[in-house]
Amino acid sequence: MAPKSDAESAVTSALVSANVRADAQRNADAVLSAAKEVFAEKGVDAPVRDIAAKAGVGIGTLYRRFPKRSDLIKAVFKQEVDACAATAADFSAQYSSMEALTRWLHRYTDFIAAKRGLSSALRSGDPAYDELPDYFRARFEPVLGELLRQASEVQEIRADIEAYDLLRAIGNLAAATGDGSADHTRRMVGLLVDGLRNPPRKGSNL
Amino acid sequence: MAPKSDAESAVTSALVSANVRADAQRNADAVLSAAKEVFAEKGVDAPVRDIAAKAGVGIGTLYRRFPKRSDLIKAVFKQEVDACAATAADFSAQYSSMEALTRWLHRYTDFIAAKRGLSSALRSGDPAYDELPDYFRARFEPVLGELLRQASEVQEIRADIEAYDLLRAIGNLAAATGDGSADHTRRMVGLLVDGLRNPPRKGSNL
DNA sequence: TGATAAACGGAACATTGTTCCGTATATTTC
DNA sequence: GAAATATACGGAACAATGTTCCGTTTATCA
Missing domain, CATH: 1.10.10 (Arc Repressor Mutant, subunit A)
Incomplete structure (x- = not known):
């Protein structure tokens, strides 16, 4: 559907x-x-x-x-959120539900990592950016929710994962790493995805 | 000693x-x-x-x-790190080792919460602030390490807690909370401290 | 007390966000 | 297709703020 x-x-x-x-x-x-x-x-x-x-x-x-300068920043941010959200549909059309999910989560990880500069703007307290978190959630939650639903429908992953929780978890993971350890983050996200599988398989670290 | x-x-x-x-x-x-x-x-x-x-x-x-403007910011930051670190000795002199530890961790929590503005400066990528994380660690790790050692010596807490891990854990806790929920953070830190106790006691949430 | 090196104060400069307005042009009207 | 008009354009000018410069003042010392 x-x-x-x-x-x-x-x-x-x-x-x-x-x-x-x-x-x-x-x-x-x-x-x-x-x-x-x-x-x-x-x-x-x-x-x-x-x-x-x-x-x-x-x-x-x-x-x-x-x-306002902040208007430009907001516009670029929104555009890139949209671009990232849009890839979900592409992946869904091209890959299995599980692969689409995995690919998109990595895409999302890269998005977060690239936006490190913005995150400090968000926390700057400037009310100009108040709307962005909502926009972020409004775009990403349905998209990831759909990917999760499709993957859980074919019983590849647990059905009790909240899209929002996962978005936040990865967001924190990817944003927290101080250095340029993109690899490290990728591996962490890989572990997370592994943990979503249903049922937990032998050899899983989680 | x-x-x-x-x-x-x-x-x-x-x-x-x-x-x-x-x-x-x-x-x-x-x-x-x-x-x-x-x-x-x-x-x-x-x-x-x-x-x-x-x-x-x-x-x-x-x-x-x-x-440089950043020199002022650095100087203030260092001074406040020093002030926070210094309270540990006061608490140690005045209270039991366990109480000193608890009080200092709350003091440290308040310090982190108050420095939310600075944390975005730290992540701004400006190399002027590169030295601060090291300073931070160099000051706080020995201080907390000593508090932990004293508390574990009288068998009040587990002996396998790394000062640095605890500093980071609380740092993330206190910095992450977006709103002004200082109370919430205090409670979370309370839970953490509770978890340090040795052995886990009846009624502990951890 | 006088000589002198150090420090002081703030005018002036550079950068950057933002506003204003005379000029240019896409669109509409006939 | 040409005139009328609302819209948009460009960049000079203003404001705020970090930073530099230098003539004047002052603590220190012999």
Whole structure:
């Protein structure tokens, strides 16, 4: 059945519906795209001017669509959450339910690890980011829930796993590792997934 | 025996030994003290000028001793680490080994909770703060280690607790709680301490 | 007490977020 | 297709804040 969950309609480009002039739409997209790159390169503290320059627009143009620096950060964050959530459907279509689940959890792990810079912004106390945790959950919980359901339906994993708990657990795992030990995190997540299997198999570490 | 651990000689005031003019020493102390207050009031993002003003010195004077903003933050952090570490000796002198341990762990919990703003600075990736984690560990590990040793000597707690593990465990506990649920954290730490007791007693939740 | 090195204070500079407004252009109207 | 108009554009200018510089003041010492 795989119902298209509510969390499907994504913000793939800034300014979706409104009656905007074509150039405005084009520029907004360019800015968002530039912001994504610049943030990835120089971190979320990169100057707004750099983003405007990379997008090939003036600062005024940037500020017209993203009145606050935090608006840009939020927009990029949401877009990447959407992108990560969207891969779940791809994996589901391409792989067995268990493999889809495993692949997506690793994808999610990478997402969290890449967003380390953002996590400090989230905890900065700036109320501008208050909405992000909810957005995060609203997008990811149904997606992972569906993957879990499909895997448990074919009796590959336990049926009593809460999507939200798993999201948080992995989130903490991946965000906590101070150094660049991406490998370590991957292994930890592997263990976690192993622990989901039903029934626990011989040789499992959990 | 209670050996005065290496971690005793603390930076209680900026500029300890060097041949400094009296006014310089006085001003440096005033700045450090003002910084502590201002950071507590307005967070670590407070403007340097506010600190200079509160200390009653010019900006130039402040910058003479703390050439970078991060130097101020580091100095305050170290001073508060020292203050927290120092209470262990007081508690040891005043209370039973078990009570001293418990009290100090709560003191440490409060310290971590109060430093939430700093923790994001630590993870900001700014290499200026690279030294802090080591400082943190160098100060706290011997102190807690001694408290644990004393408590285990009188057979109140298990002997196989690693000071560092406990520091980290409580650190994560106290830092993770997003809201201002200080009470919740206190209870969690209480549980943890309960779990240290040797042997596990009837009625223990662990 | 006078000489001098050290310290002081704050003006000035650099960077960066944000606002403002004169100019340019996409869209609509006829 | 051309004029009218609302919309968008670009970047100069402002504000906040970290940092540097240097003329003036002062603690220290002989």
